[in-house]
Amino acid sequence: MNPIVEAVACFLGFLGWIMVGVALPNRYWRESTVDGNVITTSAVYENLWMSCSTDATGVHNCRDFPSLLELNGYIQAARALMIASIVFGAFGLVGTLVGMQCTKVCGENYVLKGRVAAIGGVFFLLQGLCTMIAVSWYAANITQQFFDQLYAGTKYELGQALYIGWSSAVLALCGGSCLLCACKLNSSSEKMSYPYQPASRRNVLSTVATSQSAQINYGRNAYV
Numbered sequence: 001m002n003p004i005v006e007a008v009a010c011f012l013g014f015l016g017w018i019m020v021g022v023a024l025p026n027r028y029w030r031e032s033t034v035d036g037n038v039i040t041t042s043a044v045y046e047n048l049w050m051s052c053s054t055d056a057t058g059v060h061n062c063r064d065f066p067s068l069l070e071l072n073g074y075i076q077a078a079r080a081l082m083i084a085s086i087v088f089g090a091f092g093l094v095g096t097l098v099g100m101q102c103t104k105v106c107g108e109n110y111v112l113k114g115r116v117a118a119i120g121g122v123f124f125l126l127q128g129l130c131t132m133i134a135v136s137w138y139a140a141n142i143t144q145q146f147f148d149q150l151y152a153g154t155k156y157e158l159g160q161a162l163y164i165g166w167s168s169a170v171l172a173l174c175g176g177s178c179l180l181c182a183c184k185l186n187s188s189s190e191k192m193s194y195p196y197q198p199a200s201r202r203n204v205l206s207t208v209a210t211s212q213s214a215q216i217n218y219g220r221n222a223y224v
Contacts, residue, residue, distance in 0.1 A: 003101050005182040006117065010096045012175030013124040017089035019168035020131055024082050027052055027062075028159035030142050044154060047161060048079050074141050081134035082165075088127040089172065095120025096179065121179025128172030135165035 031045035042055045052062040065071055097103060099117025139162050146155045 002182060005178055006096070006100045006102075009121065009124075009175045009178035009182070010093070010100065012171045012178070013089065013092055013096060013120075013127075016124070016128065016131075016168045016171035016175060017086070017093060019164055019171065020082065020085050020089060020127070023131075023135075023161045023164040023168060024048070024086070026159075026161035026164065029138060029161045030156035031159045032154050032156045044156075045159060046156070047159075048075055048082070072141070074137050078134040078138050081130045085127045085130035085134070088123045088130060092120045092123030092127060092172075092176070095123060117179055117182075121176040124172050124176030124179065126176075128169045128176060131165050131172065132169035135162050135169065138162065 025047070027047050027050070028045050029047040031043060033043050042053050044051070044053045046052070050062050050064045052060060054060045068076065095116050097120075099113045099115070099120055101113065103113075139158055142156050142158060145151050145153070146157065
């Protein structure tokens with residue numbers, strides 16, 4: 001495997017993993033502004049864990065969601081997917097670091113190191129898929145409620161955490177794809193084809209002479 005490809009893939013996966021950790025506790029998954037006069041104008045924003053509001057004077061008030069069972073299904077699913085994304089990213093980072101040629105783990109067994117790096121790439125792909133599904137599902141519900149004329153609740157807009165999550169998913173998918181493609185190309189190049197080498201005339205003659213001498217010896221000893 002090309003060490004440069006390994007380093008780039010590891011950097012992309014690590015950066016995507018860090019951005020998942022930044023997006024998960026971010027408070028601005030969705031935000032809305034309640035218009036009013038100068039004093040009563042307030043901003044409401046939420047994430048997967050709490051709902052916050054701030055008024056024109058800059059006072060912030062946050063409260064955690066009271067019960068897990070009272071939450072919408074997509075919020076519960078987004079929580080689970082984001083936590084799974086962090087776990088997959090950690091396994092992918094460990095696998096990539098172990099499988100890199102510049103590390104001394106697994107010795108000089110480059111075949112084993114390549115397989116471990118490929119497993120790390122699979123974990124990075126799982127990280128990117130989990131993040132992409134969670135963020136896109138959450139954003140789809142926001143847009144659905146925003147354009148629903150019959151929805152009487154507060155209409156929110158996309159927050160900055162969603163864009164961080166999308167960027168994280170793209171980086172993780174790119175890193176995992178680089179690792180898998182590099183391992184696949186490396187495995188195909190290791191299958192060396194041996195050219196056909198016809199036997200020379202000297203080898204043929206020596207083989208014939210050896211067989212004839214064996215037959216002569218057999219003929220002399222056969223009647224003893």
